[in-house]
Amino acid sequence: MKFFDLYKDLEIAHQKSLIVALSHFRHVSYSKLRLQNDIFLTLEEQHFLSHTLTRLKQKEPLTKILGCTEFYGFNFAVTTDVLDPRQDSEMLIDAVRTDYCDNHANLSFLDLGTGSGSLIITLLLLYPNAQGIALDFSEKALKVAEQNANFHKISNRITFYQGSWFDALPVAKQVAKFDCIITNPPYIKSDYPLDDSVKNYDPHEALYAGTDGLDDYIKIMPKVSEHLNNKGRFYCEIGFDQSIAVQDIIYRQKHLKFLQCIKDYSENDRVIVAEHC
Numbered sequence: 001m002k003f004f005d006l007y008k009d010l011e012i013a014h015q016k017s018l019i020v021a022l023s024h025f026r027h028v029s030y031s032k033l034r035l036q037n038d039i040f041l042t043l044e045e046q047h048f049l050s051h052t053l054t055r056l057k058q059k060e061p062l063t064k065i066l067g068c069t070e071f072y073g074f075n076f077a078v079t080t081d082v083l084d085p086r087q088d089s090e091m092l093i094d095a096v097r098t099d100y101c102d103n104h105a106n107l108s109f110l111d112l113g114t115g116s117g118s119l120i121i122t123l124l125l126l127y128p129n130a131q132g133i134a135l136d137f138s139e140k141a142l143k144v145a146e147q148n149a150n151f152h153k154i155s156n157r158i159t160f161y162q163g164s165w166f167d168a169l170p171v172a173k174q175v176a177k178f179d180c181i182i183t184n185p186p187y188i189k190s191d192y193p194l195d196d197s198v199k200n201y202d203p204h205e206a207l208y209a210g211t212d213g214l215d216d217y218i219k220i221m222p223k224v225s226e227h228l229n230n231k232g233r234f235y236c237e238i239g240f241d242q243s244i245a246v247q248d249i250i251y252r253q254k255h256l257k258f259l260q261c262i263k264d265y266s267e268n269d270r271v272i273v274a275e276h277c
């Protein structure tokens with residue numbers, strides 16, 4: 001059977017997702033398949049694509065069906081236990097790279113709420129001499145992050161801890177200081193109407209943060225400066241309408257100075273940068 005005989009009437013987005021799925025199944029590039037005039041499918045491939053299409057129609061994200069996604073050009077395993085790394089979070093990586101241009105810097109990172117580990121693992125791949133600590137409340141998320149660290153062969157430069165924000169740090173690390181603290185905490189307002197593809201497939205504890213979406217910034221912020229080296233930096237992802245509220249929380253902290261708010265690919269406010277002072 002040929003791909004386009006089966007799927008010519010399918011909406012373009014689903015057609016594209018099926019070709020991505022097939023490229024994954026065959027271990028070939030998407031572009032290689034896309035350039036073919038027609039694609040002959042084996043019976044096994046037809047079953048796989050039919051099953052994939054059923055799940056896509058139920059609004060399951062392709063990343064969750066395939067069990068992996070791409071972030072900043074690197075591959076990451078994902079499951080329903082972790083938030084799918086979002087493209088807009090790449091702004092946080094760019095912000096760190098703008099501030100620390102020396103790829104060989106011996107930086108230390110702390111990632112609060114690491115999920116799949118996409119942020120800190122990307123940074124450790126970009127800075128081969130850097131070390132990091134990543135923590136999360138979810139034990140299941142940490143398992144996925146550890147798997148990703150192993151896959152990228154950076155396990156010797158990262159340590160994972162389970163618990164709530166800074167309390168997750170063991171006693172010996174309670175006074176540890178870092179060059180950069182990064183976080184993409186939950187920031188969705190509890191009554192915000194999320195799409196089924198998010199609501200049903202991303203963990204709720206990765207999304208919601210009280211009626212104004214600020215609960216976790218309020219918990220995290222008071223301890224940031226005591227864990228930053230002098231002039232160390234804090235990078236925090238925010239919701240598109242939370243810049244002023246999060247800056248207000250920063251202004252209330254001792255030894256933490258707001259530096260800038262960076263926009264995402266859609267020109268929405270997305271990352272706040274602050275500095276130990």
Ligand SMILES: C[S@@+](CC[C@H](N)C(=O)[O-])C[C@H]1O[C@@H](n2cnc3c(N)ncnc32)[C@H](O)[C@@H]1O
Pocket residue numbers: 082083084085086089112113114115116117118119135136137138141163164165183184185186187205206207
């Ligand atoms: C928005 S997700 C971000 C995941 C990942 N850093 C990313 O950018 O893709 C927030 C993460 O914070 C974790 N989290 C929620 N509450 C937490 C808490 N009290 N302490 C530590 N982590 C928490 C969630 O389990 C989730 O993995």
